[in-house]
Amino acid sequence: xxxxxxxxxxxxAHTLAGAxxxxxxxxxxxxxxxxxxxxxxxxxREVASLREATAMLGTAAAxxxxxxxxxxxxxxxxxxxxxxxxxEAVTRPHPRRVTSRVGPWLRSLAWPGRLALAAGAAAVAAxxxxxxxFGVTNGSMQQQLDxxxxxxxxxxxxxxxxxxxxxxxxxxxxxxxTIVMSHSRRALVxxxxxxxxxxxxxxxxLWLIGPxxxxxxxxxxxxxxxxxxxxxxSGLRPGDHLALTAEPADGSAHPDAPMMLDVAL
Amino acid sequence: xxATGSQxxxxxxRRGPGAGTGPRPGPNAGPDLAAQxxxxxxxxxxxxxxxxxxxxxxxxxxxxxxxxxxAQSEEVTQEVLLEVWRNASKFDAxxxxxxxxxxxxxxxxxxxxxxxxxxxxxxxxxxxxxDIPYDEVIEAVESSLERERVRRCLNSLTEVQxxxxxxxxxRGYTYGQVASLLGVPTGTxxxxxxxxxxxxRDCLGVAx
Numbered sequence: 490x491x492x493x494x495x496x497x498x499x500x501x502a503h504t505l506a507g508a509x510x511x512x513x514x515x516x517x518x519x520x521x522x523x524x525x526x527x528x529x530x531x532x533x534r535e536v537a538s539l540r541e542a543t544a545m546l547g548t549a550a551a552x553x554x555x556x557x558x559x560x561x562x563x564x565x566x567x568x569x570x571x572x573x574x575x576x577e578a579v580t581r582p583h584p585r586r587v588t589s590r591v592g593p594w595l596r597s598l599a600w601p602g603r604l605a606l607a608a609g610a611a612a613v614a615a616x617x618x619x620x621x622x623f624g625v626t627n628g629s630m631q632q633q634l635d636x637x638x639x640x641x642x643x644x645x646x647x648x649x650x651x652x653x654x655x656x657x658x659x660x661x662x663x664x665x666x667t668i669v670m671s672h673s674r675r676a677l678v679x680x681x682x683x684x685x686x687x688x689x690x691x692x693x694x695l696w697l698i699g700p701x702x703x704x705x706x707x708x709x710x711x712x713x714x715x716x717x718x719x720x721x722x723s724g725l726r727p728g729d730h731l732a733l734t735a736e737p738a739d740g741s742a743h744p745d746a747p748m749m750l751d752v753a754l
Numbered sequence: 755x756x757a758t759g760s761q762x763x764x765x766x767x768r769r770g771p772g773a774g775t776g777p778r779p780g781p782n783a784g785p786d787l788a789a790q791x792x793x794x795x796x797x798x799x800x801x802x803x804x805x806x807x808x809x810x811x812x813x814x815x816x817x818x819x820x821x822x823x824x825a826q827s828e829e830v831t832q833e834v835l836l837e838v839w840r841n842a843s844k845f846d847a848x849x850x851x852x853x854x855x856x857x858x859x860x861x862x863x864x865x866x867x868x869x870x871x872x873x874x875x876x877x878x879x880x881x882x883x884x885d886i887p888y889d890e891v892i893e894a895v896e897s898s899l900e901r902e903r904v905r906r907c908l909n910s911l912t913e914v915q916x917x918x919x920x921x922x923x924x925r926g927y928t929y930g931q932v933a934s935l936l937g938v939p940t941g942t943x944x945x946x947x948x949x950x951x952x953x954x955r956d957c958l959g960v961a962x
Contacts, residue, residue, distance in 0.1 A: 504941070507948030508929040512865045513922035515930065539948075540854045542955035546923050547857035549904040552815035555828055559806050562832050566802055566839040574795065574843035651862060673841075 506532060510539035520654075572673075643721050647671045647678045660684060660733065661749040668731065670754065676723035677731065677754070681709065684717060687735055694736040695720055696744050699729035699754075706731075708740050729754045788845070788852035795842035802839055809853065810835065813860040820864035820926045830867050834860045865926040907957035915950035918943055 502525040508514045509522050526533050647653060650671035657667040664684035670677035679695055687693065695706035706722040722731065733750035734741075787808055793801035813834050818827035837859050845855050908916055914936065921932045933943040 504944045504948055507946075507951045508922065508944055510951055511919070511922040511947065512862050513927060513929045513932065513947065515928050537850045537854070538955055538960075539951040540850055540858055541960040542951050542958055543861070543923055544851065544854040544857040545900070545904055545958050545960060546908075546919070546954075547816040547861060548809075548812040548853065549901045550815040550819045550924070551811040552818060554810050554814050554831075555824070558814070558828055558831065559803075559810060562806060562810075562835045562839075563799065563803060565832065565836055567799065569836060569840060571795070571797060572840050572843060 503529075503532060506535050506539060510536050510543055643676070643723070644678050644719050647674050647676045647721065650674050656752075658750075658752070661747075666733065666750055666752075668752065670725070674723070675725045676721060677725065679706075679709075679720045679722060679731070681717045681733075684709075690738050691735050692738045692740065693717065693749075694734055694740055694744070695722065696732040696734065697722055697725065697729050698732050698744075699726055701726040701729070703743060705740065705742065708736075708738075709733075725754060787856075788847050791838070791842050791845050791852050791855075792847075794839060795845070805838065805856075806835060809838075809856050812853075813856065816857065816860050817864040819924045820861070821867055826867065827864075830863050831860075834863050837863070861923070868926045903958065907954050910957055911950050911953060912946075914938070914942075915946050915953070918946045919950045919954070922947060 502522060505514065505518065505522045505525075509519065512519075514522065526536065648669050650673055652673050653669050653671045655667065655669045657665055660666050660681060662685045664681055666679065666681045668677050668679055681693075684693060693709040695709060697704045697706055704724075707720055709717040709720055731750070731752045731754055732744060732748050734744045734746040734748060736744070736746055787805065790801045790805045790808070794805055810831070814827065814831045817830045817834065818824065821827045821830060834856070838856055841859075845852060849855075908919070911919065917936060918929075918932050921927050921935060922929065927935070929943045929947060930940055932947075933940040936943065938946075
């Protein structure tokens with residue numbers, strides 16, 4: 490990733506302002522440009538002014554609303570909790586930073602030691618993430634999604650979040666874990682592939698461990714074709730680690746077995 | 755595709771109706787929408803109702819222009835407005851107008867939706883990129899003073915600029931897809947898109 494960044498000249502990044510303001514940009518390009526924006530006030534101002542122009546293209550397309558839509562939205566809003574504002578006493582965001590959607594703790598997402606993030610793995614994860622949501626790779630994935638209809642919407646929300654960050658790394662004992670995390674949604678989606686098969690009496694369990702305590706996320710559903718998950722972990726707190734252990738098949742309240750994966754979030 | 759605006763209009767007099775009139779707020783928005791969104795952040799449902807009245811048709815119109823399918827457009831419009839409700843506290847008037855903020859949310863979600871569908875069916879995607887939307891866009895934007903202004907400003911662009919903007923914004927294509935449609939290098943499209951938006955911004959007089 491770093492190399493790719495370094496190879497991008499400032500001017501090159503700058504010309505992306507128009508495409509970016511129209512969302513005419515692929516996810517990797519968008520991330521790259523947002524990193525550039527974070528350190529370029531002039532670019533941020535330009536993008537903001539171009540967004541004003543694109544907004545007018547948008548409003549010029551206004552159409553009468555279908556009957557009942559407003560009522561449905563108002564009813565949904567009435568039972569939807571609003572996101573709290575930024576806590577001024579806790580965070581000190583850079584005043585002009587446009588990419589504030591990517592919080593500091595998310596940015597520090599790193600795999601310790603041999604779990605080092607591989608850029609290639611991120612690309613694989615991107616494909617996987619799309620596959621997870623839309624079931625384009627195999628039928629079992631689709632089946633899992635069908636079974637988990639309720640959580641699939643949440644999962645889709647994380648995967649399509651504008652600040653979704655993907656990372657992947659090996660699991661002790663075999664297999665690869667992929668995490669897609671969204672700071673704005675304080676949630677992540679976990680999938681794993683090629684995990685060592687456990688005896689029927691044991692199951693893989695996922696945990697969030699941090700200053701806020703140890704919380705079981707849940708047992709990984711046994712997948713087919715070596716694929717497990719997707720599992721959503723929400724309510725992430727700063728300082729959390731994501732951990733994976735092999736526990737009794739009906740799960741544990743606390744992780745007893747050795748960590749097979751421990752990722753600082 | 756019409757031939758209008760195929761020359762670089764360097765003459766300021768040809769820049770369009772918005773030129774020289776100074777900055778103005780977004781369409782049918784005013785400072786009002788921003789104030790309403792601040793109230794929405796405090797959980798004011800009457801303000802949310804007002805926001806919906808003001809920006810709902812724009813959100814729906816844009817989303818539908820990108821997605822086409824009315825049922826899906828309705829769904830996405832609902833998601834966008836709920837996002838406005840949930841994330842109203844994230845709106846920062848220092849970074850742009852309330853209209854730009856909401857339309858950005860709307861456009862991103864619409865684009866996410868069509869790109870997901872594209873990922874689902876690569877073959878469908880290839881057949882879907884065959885038509886050019888400009889005439890239809892012009893038709894759609896012909897009916898109010900605001901629309902007239904947008905139309906004239908779009909006409910003040912060169913043809914490649916205009917195509918790049920309409921394919922990207924109203925169809926949700928990436929600059930790479932636009933490049934392959936127009937048969938020009940990606941670097942050229944990136945530059946055209948930026949130049950076009952700068953010109954549109956100046957023509958519309960919406961500079962911050």
